[in-house]
Amino acid sequence: MIQIKGLKKVYTTEEVETTALNNVNLDISEGEFVAIMGPSGCGKSTLLNILGLLDNPSDGEYIFDEQDVARHTERQRANLRKRNIGFVFQSFNLIDELTIYENVELPLLYLGAPASERKARVNEVLEQLQIMPRKKHFPQQLSGGQQQRVAVARAVIAKPRLILADEPTGNLDSTHGDEVMGLLTELNENGTTIVMVTHSTSYAEYSRRVVHLFDGHIVTENIGSTAGA
């Protein structure tokens, strides 16, 4: 599904050039659950942004679904993104002005789904994730764990093939963290590819493969951790 070769990302400000990623090679197949680990500033989030088509690499090759997307325009990336990729963030990133229902509905709106379909689908997902009773609330009225459920609901609403989770448990206590990991595992078991950035070795064990990043390089890959399997 994803092939990355010699990927490089350099941030340039007026005076300094910072290399966030250097010569990263990574293949991810459909249905995998990959955890990316590493110390702060090692380039995890940058990698995730590039994988999620939120950002372009400075150099190297990125094949997504057999298309070379490394030089795609914003519009092309946006198009691919909204059909194929869902995001879950550490800080939930819900829109404060929208209700739970509207937050979850948003991706379908931008996909241009008809109203009846949107309604059915949102209700289905809200039901599934047990946040139905909260659908008229605004994000601030929910606990962190509940907000992250909403974020997951939003990430899966458009049935993406890939979910990118950037420290999805980072702001949660262990009970809620476990709960979210359970959700992700369940999604993965149903065929969704998941790439997750995490600091926590125990949550990394939910994945089948852990990629360690250090200073913009992949240093090790452990395949076959099995906690979830």
Add this chain to the structure above:
Amino acid sequence: MLKGYFKVAVRTMLRQRGYSLINIAGLAVGMACCLIITGYIISQLSYDDYHADNDRIYRVDQIERTKSAVSYDANTAPPLGPALLEIFDEVEYAARLLPANRLLKSGDHSAYENKFYYADQDIFNILSFPFLYGDSATALVRPNSIVLTHHVAEKFFGRVNPIGQILTVNDKEFEVTGVIADPPRNSHIICNALASLNYLQDSGIMNHWLFHAFYSYIKLKPGVDASDFGHRIKRIGDKYALDVFNEHGYSYDFVLQAVPDLHLYSHPYIGPEPSGNPLYLYLFGAVGLLVLLIACLNFVNLTTARSMTRAHEIGLRKVVGANRLQLFRQFMGESLLLVFLAAVIALALSEILIPHINAVTGTALETGDFARSELLWVLFGLLVLVGLAAGVYPALFLSRFHPSQMLRGHAQNPTGGMTLRSILVVVQFTISIVLIIGTLAAHRQMAFMQDRDLGMNMERKLVVPVRGGLSLRSNYQEVKNEFLRHPVVTAVSASSEGPGHDLSCLYTKVLDTEEGRVQSIPYIFIDGDYLTQYDIAMIAGRAYQNEFSSDSTDAFIINKSAVAALGFTSPEEALGHRMECGYGDRDGIIIGVTEDFHFMGLQEPIGPLVLAWIPPLLNHLNLTLKANHLRENLEGIKNIWHRLYPDHPFEYYFHEETFNRQYQAEERLGRLFGLFAFLGVMISCLGLLGLVSFMVERRAREIGIRKVLGATVSGVVMLLSRDFAKWILLANLVAWPLAYIAIRRWLNDFAYRINLGFDIFILSGLLVILVALITVSFQSVKAALTNPAEVLKCE
């Protein structure tokens, strides 16, 4: 999707209540100003557009030339109209109006009517006066017929059909033959009563080519080229009266003035009603636009500033699939919603404000004006324009960023945004400062004109017109003594309508010099007490004296300016020379020369003037009252009047007040400028307030860190105020030269004007800086007092 945008827009608005309020209020006020001014401009431009065929109707004015002077006049001689009709096939109708002031009486009810005209029957075929009663084709044919406007008819005859009723006009009976609708406000001429001109047919004036008292109107046949026709009538008078003109040293050019242009583009001060000034129209228009511009800049400024805080939301929307077009539409929608709200408030506001605006500025706007379709279009245009302007920037700018940057908070681009915003603030304050300087200068010029020593004393002078068929000729001494008997009356004189009013200009010729200088000179007719009563100083010769009977039969007094105008080298030289006025109506010897005094407003330089004692022309009584209780004593004076003239209403005015009325246009301008300056500063400060709170919010962390590191409260306040102070200083530097140029040009209209001191500029600058700093301090002090721990723990 649309519903979604709308929902978010409303929620965003409510969530940021303070900003929304500032934003909408500022914009609404600006739009209201613009609407009111547009209403005013439209009403000025719509003058006389209600006349049928108004592309074919003209007033014929004249330019009078002598060897030494040129004067423009709307009043022409009675034979002009008939002559044009007789000679030129192109003329479909010609009709004349002769203005007069008459005492109208019916039963017990009597009143002066100063919008009284003698008129030709054909005036109804030229100007549109819709008839409510009577026959427009014959109403003024018979000599003793009169047509009244609806409200005058109602005043005298109640709500019944008055056709056939008798109305007394200065003791002569006229039959009411028609009632016309009250003329619209936007008419260059308001006729409340039209009596048949045939009444004057035998008076001996109707063939007089030098009797300039009539307004001559014509209607051209369809298809006539007016400019070509204008050339052909230019010297029409010569055909009839060349020898009369030559004999007196005059020549006349006649010019066509299109009736719809009369209000704004005819020669000022010569029409029957006050004319409009296109310059002021442009000025008001510009000021209105400026205030609107300030409000719009505010709106754009605040909206874009706020939108920065929404970078996160936008990032998210992009992450979940929004494309640029969708975001663009969202921002546009929000901005249009705000603008729409502002427009609704503006409309309500203008309706509420109009009576107040009218009171302050003396305009005659009506609330219904805003339902006019033109204005609604203006409003709609404003709405779309402002909405787009405010929406485009965030829509284009913010939707451009990579979502990853926005989520990390890197899209804020603080410097770029601030530069644009600083420029906007500088522009706003520049406009405000110019308006303030303009206001101060206008007020100072007004004070200067009102306080200036006029060279005569108009204080405590009560003027009582004697008209409606009355005359002071036979009983003046008796009348004078009656008034003098009242304890508060210290002096009495008689004169024609004096300084500050339109004076009649008479043909004046020095008889006994070789040159025989001819001039058209304004006259005030006075008696032997006038000069003393008004404290007018003599610089040569003597004043009129009651003891010399020849003073009222063959003597003249002229002012200093007339000395040179009549060709004398010194006041002393003028004494003893003979001159004649009118067309041989009076000749006499110059017995005295007065110091120059301001007999017209200070817009005009002092010109030549003749003060002649001609008893039949004295029709105003001037009473000097004791200093206190001017108004309280009117009752006693009124009683004396009624004892003397039981049938005539008592009319009066205070001379100083009517004199100062000449400054009405300037006073209005000053008030309007003041109003707009106030609004401009208010709106600018609202904007500043919004901007400062935005900036404080953005710099909360920085302020927290500074405080942790030891910054004092005053230090932080300084830090935040410094930037704004810098912008406003810059605004001052830009505003000063602009204001200077504009005010110099305006002051050039005045013959006597203030020196434009630097203090006005400094004062305005300081005022604005002070107001701005106070505004800024609301937020900056609050920020500086915040506990840094609160700010920093959020990070």
